[in-house]
Amino acid sequence: MYEEVIKRIGALRLIPVVKLEREEDAVPLAEALCRGGLPAAEITFRTDAAAGAIRRIAGACPGMLVGAGTVLSCAQAEEALEAGAQFLVSPGTSGRLLDFASKRRVPIFPGACTPSEIMEAMEYGCEIVKFFPAVPYGGVKTIKALSAPFSQIRFMPTGGVSEENLKEFLALPQVIACGGSWMVKESLIRERRFDEIEDLARRAAELAKEEG
Numbered sequence: 001m002y003e004e005v006i007k008r009i010g011a012l013r014l015i016p017v018v019k020l021e022r023e024e025d026a027v028p029l030a031e032a033l034c035r036g037g038l039p040a041a042e043i044t045f046r047t048d049a050a051a052g053a054i055r056r057i058a059g060a061c062p063g064m065l066v067g068a069g070t071v072l073s074c075a076q077a078e079e080a081l082e083a084g085a086q087f088l089v090s091p092g093t094s095g096r097l098l099d100f101a102s103k104r105r106v107p108i109f110p111g112a113c114t115p116s117e118i119m120e121a122m123e124y125g126c127e128i129v130k131f132f133p134a135v136p137y138g139g140v141k142t143i144k145a146l147s148a149p150f151s152q153i154r155f156m157p158t159g160g161v162s163e164e165n166l167k168e169f170l171a172l173p174q175v176i177a178c179g180g181s182w183m184v185k186e187s188l189i190r191e192r193r194f195d196e197i198e199d200l201a202r203r204a205a206e207l208a209k210e211e212g
């Protein structure tokens with residue numbers, strides 16, 4: 001499962017980062033993303049609806065890659081896996097979480113944007129880190145600089161990635177995929193504008209594909 005998840009992320013090249021308030025919106029949202037050609041979602045634990053949303057998507061859309069984001073504790077990680085999450089993402093590097101994920105053999109992408117954080121992630125066997133927040137921390141330039149000492153690490157830039165800069169990030173060989181929320185904006189979900197989400201996902205998937 002570990003390798004399969006990494007392969008799918010590397011093929012999609014873009015993971016929508018989702019925050020939703022109502023569990024009921026999860027399946028229509030997932031279906032819109034699938035219709036748009038972006039069958040993946042990182043459901044963030046920023047609301048109480050996260051675990052329920054993951055469970056609903058995993059049940060109704062088995063072809064979709066669904067993971068948990070903003071995972072801050074092992075309790076949340078446990079809840080996410082129990083709901084059916086296939087991968088975990090955290091905003092920072094936590095030894096406890098990395099230990100948990102390695103024991104459970106589940107892919108985890110810890111947030112890391114300094115050499116020390118990357119080294120800590122490496123100690124737990126991570127080869128891919130979420131470079132977060134990507135744009136405020138120097139974007140492409142910083143990833144290139146970090147890649148000099150960490151040539152084996154691949155990055156998932158997230159935070160400030162948009163239609164305008166997506167291709168710049170994806171053009172870097174060190175970047176496996178980007179995370180972004182522009183195609184699944186909170187307001188679009190809240191107002192149930194799933195057709196617009198589908199259109200934005202389609203445009204985003206096409207942009208990601210152009211960069212190969």
Ligand code: 3PG
Nearest residue numbers: 017158159160161180181
């Ligand atoms: C995340 O936690 O991954 C970010 O909040 C997503 O960043 P974005 O909203 O700038 O895409």
